[in-house]
Amino acid sequence: MKVEVPEYEVVDRVQLPSKATAVIVIDMQNDFVNSKGKLFVPTAPKTIDPIKRLLSRARSKNVRIFYTQDTHYEGDPEYEIWGEHVKYGTWGWEIVDELKPQPNDVVIQKTRYDGFYGTPLDDLLRIYNIKNLVIVGTVANICVLHTAASAALRWYKVIIPIDGISALTEFDLHATLRQVNWLYKGIVVRSVDGIEFI
Numbered sequence: 001m002k003v004e005v006p007e008y009e010v011v012d013r014v015q016l017p018s019k020a021t022a023v024i025v026i027d028m029q030n031d032f033v034n035s036k037g038k039l040f041v042p043t044a045p046k047t048i049d050p051i052k053r054l055l056s057r058a059r060s061k062n063v064r065i066f067y068t069q070d071t072h073y074e075g076d077p078e079y080e081i082w083g084e085h086v087k088y089g090t091w092g093w094e095i096v097d098e099l100k101p102q103p104n105d106v107v108i109q110k111t112r113y114d115g116f117y118g119t120p121l122d123d124l125l126r127i128y129n130i131k132n133l134v135i136v137g138t139v140a141n142i143c144v145l146h147t148a149a150s151a152a153l154r155w156y157k158v159i160i161p162i163d164g165i166s167a168l169t170e171f172d173l174h175a176t177l178r179q180v181n182w183l184y185k186g187i188v189v190r191s192v193d194g195i196e197f198i
Helices: 044-060 121-127 140-153 170-182
Strands: 014-016 021-026 064-070 106-110 132-138 157-161 187-189 195-197
Touching (some): 021 044, 021 140, 044 064, 044 195, 064 140, 132 140, 140 157, 157 170
Parallel strands (some): 021 132, 064 106, 132 157
């Protein structure tokens, strides 16, 4: 079966108010991003440099930065789906060295795909009066999409740069972007370089 992804809108530039915007880096951990990881996503390493550029500009404008860190423990039911991965305290669980969180960043440990599920993420975003979420990371149609969906259902505006996310297949990548743009009324930006914090 061959399926085409319906068209979706892509913009070249977007301006976002720094005080009302946060960047969320999804699961950029060794098991997903490093070729020696247990669930390596081959396109994930290509997103490291774009994400670094985005974070550098965000920090220069005092934009709040959050990381999600997929976290599992002994006997986790998710191992039956994916095998053992990102087990708490292991090398694979750690965020990749190139994107290590800075002291003012917030790391949210999550046990499911959705960064909001069972975590303080929503509460913290509301404390800081955040309205817009720039979401980057991996895996596009799993943890990125579930977090973006959960954000949109809470009325946050979701912005996703194409070169800031990775997926296991091209279909998964574009299906994610189409869903975010069409169903959640989010903004898909061609590149992280088109996101301006003002």
